[in-house]
Amino acid sequence: MSSYVAPGDQATSGLDRRTELREFLRSRRARIRPEDVGLLSHGRRRVPGLRREELAQLAGVSYAYYARLEQGYGETMSAEVLDAVARALHLNEEEREHLIRLAEPDRQSATQAVPPPQRLRPSVRHLLDTLGVPAYVVSRRLDILGWNRLASVVFGDWGRLPLEERNLARLIFLSPEARDRFADPDRTALSIAGALRMNAGKSPGDLYLSALIEELSQKSEEFRRFWARHEVSCGSVGESVRMRHPLVGEFDLVHVPMALPGGAPMRMVTYHAEPGSRSEEALRMLASWETEPLR
Incomplete structure (x- = not known):
């Protein structure tokens, strides 16, 4: 720290x-x-x-x-x-x-004390809404910038959260309710810490990201423990994540992150179930749950 x-x-x-x-x-x-x-x-x-x-x-x-x-x-x-x-x-x-x-000193990195406004392009928001799998977009600080209805069903209703709390790292390390959606929360927490460390290395002058890391270090002993391991990762394409939901129990989703081109660095993350699996059936049941997230 x-x-x-x-x-x-x-x-x-x-x-x-x-x-x-x-x-x-x-x-x-x-x-x-x-x-x-x-x-x-x-x-x-x-x-x-x-x-x-x-x-x-x-x-x-x-x-x-x-x-x-x-x-x-x-x-x-x-x-x-x-x-x-x-x-x-x-x-x-x-x-x-x-x-x-x-x-190698990063000569292109300017100091940033506050986050720049980051809004999704209408085309990206439309893509999220038309995807038939859970999907969301995050910034390099892991702020949740947009998501679709199925993501809200699987991960929780982020639309009910204050804007400053819509951050994957804050949710995983500071919200027991959000952690309970993951059957292996330690694995998810280590991945989140690795993504923050990798992004901090890319943007050493980002003071807003630094402040987030300091906040997590002060409030979460678990974050301090995982941060000290110096893992560096944004999550592997095809990595399986076991979820837990009160309606369907545990099921597995395959994690696929992808960088969005142009503008501020953003990443879209999608999750799908293996065809023909019990997890696919669980996801289909959740997709039929008529709940519209607040955004």
Whole structure:
């Protein structure tokens, strides 16, 4: 949590890039055991995972060079070195991109203290309304900008919430009622924390996003626990999510996120059930429930 500062008169940026880089690299080292990468483990280790010198050896760089990277001085590193470190740490593509964003100063990111107004284009809202599956659109801060009727039935009536509470992260970490819609809320919470971290790395000057992270850090012990894991993800296409609904019980939906082109960064997320499954029947029953969300 120390990587962020809340908006204020003295704030100049939302993301402490060097602190975030250091903590991210340490967390990735900690998840790799020496024996998993063909190294002998000598003596008792005070912390789990690879030591700095072992990671440097695997990446083919000097200890001093890697240590400087982990101190936050990534701007001095070449693309080849960053790629070598990413391979040594077994980073996936999202994690690799996150490492590069943290290591290289983002010269295009301007400080933002308040969120810009974000409204859905009429064509996007029409698309949401015509989709036969639950769907919604979120901003990079996970503000819920629009949704269709079936999403309201599956996830809860977001239209009844005050505008400032229509945020996926606030709902998952601060609303027990919203969490109860997910049969595996811990998995969903970890995914939400990963999406926030990835988006914060893309927009280090976004003080509004920083303020959201600080608020969650202060109000939710669970968020602090998941945030400390340094996961980076926006959710995999085709990932299954088990839902829970008072009318039909538990059922599985397949999660498909997609970026919307043009303007402010927005993402549409759709959910569908496997054809012929009991989950498809459950979703069909919910679709027949005549409730019109307030928006």
